[in-house]
């Protein structure tokens with residue numbers, strides 16, 4: 739087990755150069771990661787890597803541990819054992835499926851997306867015009883500029899999801915983690931999100947998304963396949979999401 743500057747077991751947050759491996763430099767390296775909740779270990783000795791400035795899909799059946807892994811990468815859940823080495827000290831962005839906190843607050847969509855900029859300015863300091871330019875660009879990218887003045891809590895599920903993705907992108911993190919960003923979205927919204935994430939990767943962002951959408955996972959550059967909290971396979975999607983793996987992991991007889 740290792741310790742970081744804050745003395746937190748298992749998470750090393752200082753910049754580390756040269757975490758090399760197949761597929762180039764890694765943004766995150768997991769070694770023997772064990773993590774979970776108070777009375778429940780969910781991830782059992784995960785060793786894996788997340789390549790820098792690429793898209794990594796985390797796939798696996800319900801309860802496989804995908805969300806828990808994202809929470810560990812985000813620093814929300816602490817490892818019980820093993821290590822998480824991040825090559826960036828900047829705070830990762832985490833887009834959860836539904837943000838109960840921001841839903842309950844009276845705020846417009848534009849204000850909610852602007853929360854992503856608080857990572858750059860402390861909340862009691864005013865955002866600059868450059869911050870608002872980023873916010874408006876992400877609203878446009880996600881096709882929700884026309885909703886900017888609406889209350890976040892009054893949006894449909896798909897609209898709200900787009901707003902949360904826009905918020906994560908507005909943060910401009912080195913590492914952006916998304917928990918099933920595509921669930922329940924129409925085809926136009928799916929395309930918007932795919933394009934926006936692709937643009938973020940082109941700008942150097944490392945994107946990790948948990949997904950049940952095998953077609954989306956196949957479009958990623960790297961894939962982590964989990965089952966019962968264990969890594970079944972890791973690598974390019976065409977090598978990980980084979981017909982044999984779909985049968986073995988999901989019990990599916992079709993590709």
Ligand SMILES: Nc1ncnc2c1ncn2[C@@H]1O[C@H](COP(=O)(O)OP(=O)(O)OP(=O)(O)O)[C@@H](O)[C@H]1O
Nearest residue numbers: 775776778780798799800801802803804805806807
């Ligand atoms: N807050 C929590 N406290 C206790 N156990 C939890 C908690 N969150 C998740 N779990 C358990 O951890 C295991 C993994 O859950 P997790 O949400 O990480 O899986 P997942 O792969 O994201 O699943 P899904 O595809 O259904 O979203 C499950 O057995 C779940 O019941």
